[in-house]
Amino acid sequence: MTSPLEALLDQRDWLLADGATGTNLFNMGLGAGDPPEFWNTEKPDNILKLYQGSVDAGSDLFLTNSFGGNAARLKLHNAQNRARELSRVSAELGREVADKTDRTIIVAGSVGPTGEIMAPMGSLTHELAVEIFHEQAEGLKEGGVDVLWVETISAPEEYAAAAEAFALADMPWCGTMSFDTAGRTMMGVTSADLAAFVEKLPNPPLAYGANCGVGASDLLRTVQGFTAGGSERPIIAKGNAGIPKYHDGHIHYDGTPELMGEYAVLARNSGAKIIGGCCGTMPEHLRAMREALENTPKGSKPALEEITAKMGAFSSATDGTGDNEAAPTRQNRRRRT
Numbered sequence: 039m040t041s042p043l044e045a046l047l048d049q050r051d052w053l054l055a056d057g058a059t060g061t062n063l064f065n066m067g068l069g070a071g072d073p074p075e076f077w078n079t080e081k082p083d084n085i086l087k088l089y090q091g092s093v094d095a096g097s098d099l100f101l102t103n104s105f106g107g108n109a110a111r112l113k114l115h116n117a118q119n120r121a122r123e124l125s126r127v128s129a130e131l132g133r134e135v136a137d138k139t140d141r142t143i144i145v146a147g148s149v150g151p152t153g154e155i156m157a158p159m160g161s162l163t164h165e166l167a168v169e170i171f172h173e174q175a176e177g178l179k180e181g182g183v184d185v186l187w188v189e190t191i192s193a194p195e196e197y198a199a200a201a202e203a204f205a206l207a208d209m210p211w212c213g214t215m216s217f218d219t220a221g222r223t224m225m226g227v228t229s230a231d232l233a234a235f236v237e238k239l240p241n242p243p244l245a246y247g248a249n250c251g252v253g254a255s256d257l258l259r260t261v262q263g264f265t266a267g268g269s270e271r272p273i274i275a276k277g278n279a280g281i282p283k284y285h286d287g288h289i290h291y292d293g294t295p296e297l298m299g300e301y302a303v304l305a306r307n308s309g310a311k312i313i314g315g316c317c318g319t320m321p322e323h324l325r326a327m328r329e330a331l332e333n334t335p336k337g338s339k340p341a342l343e344e345i346t347a348k349m350g351a352f353s354s355a356t357d358g359t360g361d362n363e364a365a366p367t368r369q370n371r372r373r374r375t
């Protein structure tokens with residue numbers, strides 16, 4: 039049976055995902071150290087408002103408020119026994135919003151990292167990681183998500199553990215990594231590495247890609263890295279709204295709605311099919327992104343110079359794949375074999 043996201047991906051050339059969860063909830067008064075997942079039961083109206091904000095702005099898909107809803111993360115708040123419940127409720131609230139909308143809205147069950155380092159470098163075993171992700175996956179499934187969605191991952195071992203857990207839950211899934219360290223993830227994974235890695239998983243994702251990281255420019259370069267090797271699997275681009283800047287003791291994202299509209303078009307032209315925002319992306323940004331995607335025909339892949347001219351400089355000279363130092367000839371470049 040075709041899952042709702044697969045069906046929508048077949049029908050459409052692009053999908054608009056959602057924006058920030060954290061930034062939106064902080065604006066509603068969530069404290070900096072508070073677990074957002076507690077609001078699923080304590081302040082469900084705020085979570086409904088968060089979801090509705092994305093839908094009203096034109097998103098085709100939104101992520102549930104369950105990013106930190108695995109037992110390893112909830113343990114920091116002494117709530118490790120609530121992983122399944124908080125994840126289920128995040129999904130039920132999502133279902134409520136999606137089902138009363140008169141177009142297809144995909145509810146994607148957000149699964150964030152465990153926050154622990156996996157063996158052999160760290161102490162979290164593969165078996166335990168699978169168990170942690172599986173518990174959350176079952177909660178999200180019970181709550182009615184259409185698809186599971188692991189995000190902000192930096193280690194391939196953790197990505198693979200989530201994939202295995204999602205197979206146990208018998209659910210389709212998507213997965214993004216965060217390329218925040220000179221084009222690579224914190225654990226050294228490049229865009230080319232992830233593109234190759236997903237194809238080797240026994241249950242590959244419906245779509246894969248990048249979220250968060252540094253700025254929108256870097257993220258677009260990463261998207262081009264996914265497609266450079268000929269990857270044909272749908273690609274996800276969820277970049278931050280501009281560059282994070284410290285301002286009066288908090289992090290502020292400088293991207294305007296107009297800039298994010300440009301970003302959305304560049305992301306599609308770079309090869310992304312599911313396009314959304316991450317930190318700092320508010321409904322007004324999503325609205326501009328939807329409008330830009332609807333009103334701009336798909337163009338050719340932008341050169342890196344066009345990306346930096348429109349979106350600002352990259353945070354590092356290369357994306358870490360080692361083959362794009364000679365940026366001016368990028369269009370003709372060949373991959374090293």
Ligand SMILES: [Zn+2]
Binds near residue numbers: 249250278317
């Ligand atoms: Zn982010």
